[in-house]
Amino acid sequence: MSSRVVLHVGLMKSGTSHLQTRLGGARESLAAAGLLFPGERWRDQVNAVSDALGRRQRAHGEFEGVWERMVAEIGRYAGTSVISMEFLAAPPVERLRRVAESLADSGARVEAVVTARDLGRTIPSMWQETLKNGRSWTWPDYLDGVRHRRGPGEAFWAEQDVVGIVDKWVSLLGVDAVTLVTLPRDAGDPERLWHRFCEAAGIPVEAAAPPASGNESLGAASAALLGRLNRAFEGEGSGLAWPDYSRHVKFGLAKTILAGHRGEEPAIGFKVPGWVRRLAAEHRTGLAASGIRVVGDLADLEPVGSTGVRPQRVSAQAQLEAAVHAIEELLRRNVRDDPEHQTEDV
Numbered sequence: 001m002s003s004r005v006v007l008h009v010g011l012m013k014s015g016t017s018h019l020q021t022r023l024g025g026a027r028e029s030l031a032a033a034g035l036l037f038p039g040e041r042w043r044d045q046v047n048a049v050s051d052a053l054g055r056r057q058r059a060h061g062e063f064e065g066v067w068e069r070m071v072a073e074i075g076r077y078a079g080t081s082v083i084s085m086e087f088l089a090a091p092p093v094e095r096l097r098r099v100a101e102s103l104a105d106s107g108a109r110v111e112a113v114v115t116a117r118d119l120g121r122t123i124p125s126m127w128q129e130t131l132k133n134g135r136s137w138t139w140p141d142y143l144d145g146v147r148h149r150r151g152p153g154e155a156f157w158a159e160q161d162v163v164g165i166v167d168k169w170v171s172l173l174g175v176d177a178v179t180l181v182t183l184p185r186d187a188g189d190p191e192r193l194w195h196r197f198c199e200a201a202g203i204p205v206e207a208a209a210p211p212a213s214g215n216e217s218l219g220a221a222s223a224a225l226l227g228r229l230n231r232a233f234e235g236e237g238s239g240l241a242w243p244d245y246s247r248h249v250k251f252g253l254a255k256t257i258l259a260g261h262r263g264e265e266p267a268i269g270f271k272v273p274g275w276v277r278r279l280a281a282e283h284r285t286g287l288a289a290s291g292i293r294v295v296g297d298l299a300d301l302e303p304v305g306s307t308g309v310r311p312q313r314v315s316a317q318a319q320l321e322a323a324v325h326a327i328e329e330l331l332r333r334n335v336r337d338d339p340e341h342q343t344e345d346v
Contacts, residue, residue, distance in 0.1 A: 003078060003079065003080070003107075003108060003109065004079070004080045004081070004108055004109045004111065004202075005074060005080070005081045005082075005083065005103045005108045005109070005110050005111070006080060006081070006082045006083070006111050006112075006113055006201045006202070007083050007085075007088055007099070007100075007103075007110065007111065007112045007113070007169075008082060008083065008084035008085070008088075008113050008115065008197075008201070009085075009086075009088040009089050009112050009113065009114045009115075009165065009169060010085075010086035010087075010088065010089040010114070010115065010159065010165075011086065011089050011114065011115065011116050011117070011122075011159060011160055011162060011165065012086045012089070012126065012129065012159050012160070013117060013121075013122050013125040013126055013129065014115040014116050014117040014122075014183055015115055015117070015183055015193045015197075016084065016086055016115065018190065018193065018194075018211065019084060019115070019193070019194070019197055020042050020084045021042075021211040022194065022208045022209075022210065022211050023037045023042075023082060023084060023208060024037060024041065024042040025208070025209075025211055026207060026208035026209065029207050029208060029209075030082075030203075030207050030208060032207075033203070033204050033207040034079035034080065035079055035080050035081070035082060035203060035207065036073075036074065036077045036079060036080070036081040036082070037081075037082050037084075038070050038073050038074055038077075038081055038083065039070060039073075042084075044066070044070070045070070045083055045084065045085055046085060046087075047063055047066045048066045048067045048069070048070040048083075049067070049083065049085040049087050049088060049099070050063060050087060051063045051064070051065070051066045051067040052067040052098055052099050052102070053087060053091050053095050053096075053098075053099070054095065055087060055091075067102070068102075070083075071102050071103060071106055072106075074103065074106060074108065075106035075107070075108075080201075080202060080203075081108070082201060082203070086159070088112075089114075089158075089159055089165045090158040090159045090165075092168075093168045093171055093172060096168060096169075096172060097172060100172045100173060109177070110173055110177065111173065111177045111178070111179070112169040112172075112173055112177065112178045112179070113178075113179050113180075113181060113197065113200045113201050114162065114165060114166055114169065114178065114179070114180050114181070115180075115181045115182075115183065115193075115197065116162045116180060116181070116182055116183065116301060117182075117183040117301075118183070118185065118280065118300065118301050118302060118303045118304050119160075119272075119276050119279065119280050119283075119301075119303045120270065120272045120276065120280075120303030120304040120305050120306070121183075121303075121304050121306065122160060123143065123146060123156075123270065123276070124268045124270050124306065125217060126156055126159070126160065127139060127142045127143075127152075127223075128217055128218050128223055128268075130142070130152060130155075131218075131223060131226045131227050131230060131254070132226070132250050132254045132255065133250065134230055134233070134240075134242070134245050134249070134250075135152070135230060136227050136230040136231040136234060137151075137152050137227075138227065138311070138312065139268075139310065139311035139312055140312055147275055162180075162283055162287065162301075163282075163283055163286035163287060163290070166178060166180060166287065166290055166292060167290065170290060170292065175290065175291045175292055176293075178292045178293070179200040179292060179293040179294070179295060180287060180292055180293070180294045180295070180296075181193075181196045181197055181200045181294075181295045181296055182196070182294065182295070182296030182297060182298065182300035182301060183296075183300060184196075184296065184300060185299075185300050185302070185304055190210070191210070194208075194210070196295045196296050197295075199295050200293075200295045216255070216259035216260070216262060217259065217262065217267075217268075218254065218258055218259055218262060218268075219258075219261060219262045219263075219264070219265035219266060219267060219268070219322070220265060220266050220267060220268045220269070220308055220309040220310075220311055220314050220318070221265045221266070221309075221314050221315075221318035221319050221321065221322040222254075222258035222259075222261055222262070222265065222322045223268060223311055223314075224311055224314040224318075224319050225258070225319045225322045225323055225326075226249075226253075226254055226258065227311075228319070229249070233245075253326060253330070257325070257326050257329045257330065258322065258326060260329075261322060261325050261326075264321075264325070265318060265321070265322060266308045266309040266318075267306055267307070267308035267309075268306065268308050268309070268310075268311055269306055269307055269308035269309050269310050270305055270306045270308075270310075271305050272303040272304070272305045276303050277302075277303055280301055280302060280303050283301060284298045284299075284301050284302075287301075
């Protein structure tokens with residue numbers, strides 16, 4: 001019987017990909033330390049949590065019964081199990097209750113660890129994430145939606161209302177079973193997040209080595225280019241089904257080729273407006289009043305701006321250079337992967 005389950009609850013863009021990659025690549029060393037990261041791969045956790053929440057609109061593989069099988073795997077384990085999935089943040093408490101209660105029924109103590117990042121860095125990162133997932137909101141439209149909680153702002157706040165998300169998990173598990181981990185304001189030492197997460201989850205720091213790479217962000221020109229590409233796909237008869245878009249655009253282009261060009265172009269610039277600072281102050285007040293444990297410092301949630309180019313001011317020349325880079329790399333990969341490609345003349 002499992003004695004303890006730690007649910008890592010996003011939030012999105014709060015270092016989750018780094019933590020998931022690190023945990024998923026260290027199953028053997030985690031097991032040696034008395035920890036289980038269930039499933040054979042992280043995708044198993046995605047499918048299992050999606051099954052539990054009824055989230056199947058973009059299914060990858062079989063879903064039926066996968067949550068029950070993961071609960072059974074956890075139930076057979078006598079140590080601490082860790083599930084890391086951002087989908088555990090946005091749903092209403094009624095849907096999250098199934099997750100909490102089915103794990104508790106296995107005899108485990110269930111805890112939630114919520115990771116959070118300041119809004120100054122989160123808002124541009126979340127805009128990029130919508131682009132990687134096929135949406136085409138311009139930066140001004142996205143920012144306006146976030147400010148007024150409409151359009152793209154509705155989804156943003158479902159996934160980033162840290163006080164509301166903490167409150168949901170406190171109502172399910174109790175205040176003593178919820179911990180907030182803040183992302184350090186200084187991104188210069190990526191190990192600080194790992195150390196904080198380990199402290200919150202009860203994981204030995206040395207149990208998992210740093211991953212080779214993470215979920216890299218896009219430069220300003222690549223983000224503008226991807227938005228234009230998505231708008232082109234919105235034309236009549238030109239759309240891509242999600243599985244094709246995910247494979248060829250999200251992962252084949254955005255997360256690899258365009259992200260790899262980040263060092264060659266300016267970053268997205270964001271001067272934090274007053275309304276964002278006011279919201280962040282309200283969040284810090286609400287979190288302080290919640291009584292939950294905090295690993296890090298609520299001051300880390302003071303918004304951090306970024307220097308660079310505002311997306312609406314990216315030049316056509318910069319987008320062209322990003323496009324040429326993408327075409328060149330795609331051609332190289334096509335030639336490399338072509339089974340009929342020969343290295344010698346015949």
